[in-house]
Amino acid sequence: MSDLKLTGKIKVIYDLQTWDSGFSKREFVVTTQEQYPQDVKFEAVKDKAAALDTFSVGEDVDVSFNVRGNEYNGKYYVNLQAWRIQKATAGAPATPPMPEAPNTAIEAFGEEEDDLPF
Numbered sequence: 001m002s003d004l005k006l007t008g009k010i011k012v013i014y015d016l017q018t019w020d021s022g023f024s025k026r027e028f029v030v031t032t033q034e035q036y037p038q039d040v041k042f043e044a045v046k047d048k049a050a051a052l053d054t055f056s057v058g059e060d061v062d063v064s065f066n067v068r069g070n071e072y073n074g075k076y077y078v079n080l081q082a083w084r085i086q087k088a089t090a091g092a093p094a095t096p097p098m099p100e101a102p103n104t105a106i107e108a109f110g111e112e113e114d115d116l117p118f
Contacts, residue, residue, distance in 0.1 A: 003064055003065070003066060003083075004064070004065055004066070004067065005062060005063065005064050005065075006030060006032065006040060006062075006063050006065070007032070007033070007060070007061070007062050007063075007088050008030040008031050008032040008033055008037075008040070008060070008061065008063075009030065009031050009033065009058060009059065009060050009061075010028060010029070010030055010031075010055055010056070010057050010058060010059050010061055011029040011030065011031045011039060011057065012028060012029040012057065013026070013028045013052055013055065013056075013057060014026060014027045014028060016049055023045070023046070024045070024046060024049055025043050025044065025045045025046075025049055026043070026044050026049035026052050027041055027042065027043045027044075028041070028042055028043075028044070028052060028082075029041050029042075030042065030061060030063055033060075040080065041080070042063055042065055042080045042081070042082040043079055043080070043081055043082065044081075044082045044085065045081060048082060048083060048085075051085055052085065055085065059087065060087065060088035061085055061086065061087060061088055062084075062085075062086050062087070062088050062089065063082050063084070063085050064082070064083055064084040064085075065080045065081055065082045065083060066080075066081050066083060067079075067080060067081075068080075068081050
């Protein structure tokens with residue numbers, strides 16, 4: 001699976017979670033900056049979790065991530081695992097703007113020219 005990237009503003013940074021095995025993760029939410037904003041939750045694991053200490057809520061960031069999925073007891077789970085978090089590049093739009101619909105007038109019913117031979 002190819003690497004994915006999302007740009008947005010940090011909405012929430014959760015506390016670091018640590019397990020007895022030594023595994024640690026930290027979750028955070030990024031809000032996209034588009035016509036219909038989306039709140040997207042990511043997780044940063046192991047040493048990547050510490051990278052979140054340099055960021056604060058409200059900062060614009062670029063998040064590079066992989067999609068991870070697994071099955072547990074017949075249920076399927078999907079995680080967005082961040083592997084790089086950096087300050088957003090200035091001037092780059094979060095997402096390309098939506099193309100505007102063409103402004104074509106619809107002719108009233110019955111006013112069309114009838115070019116059928118029957």
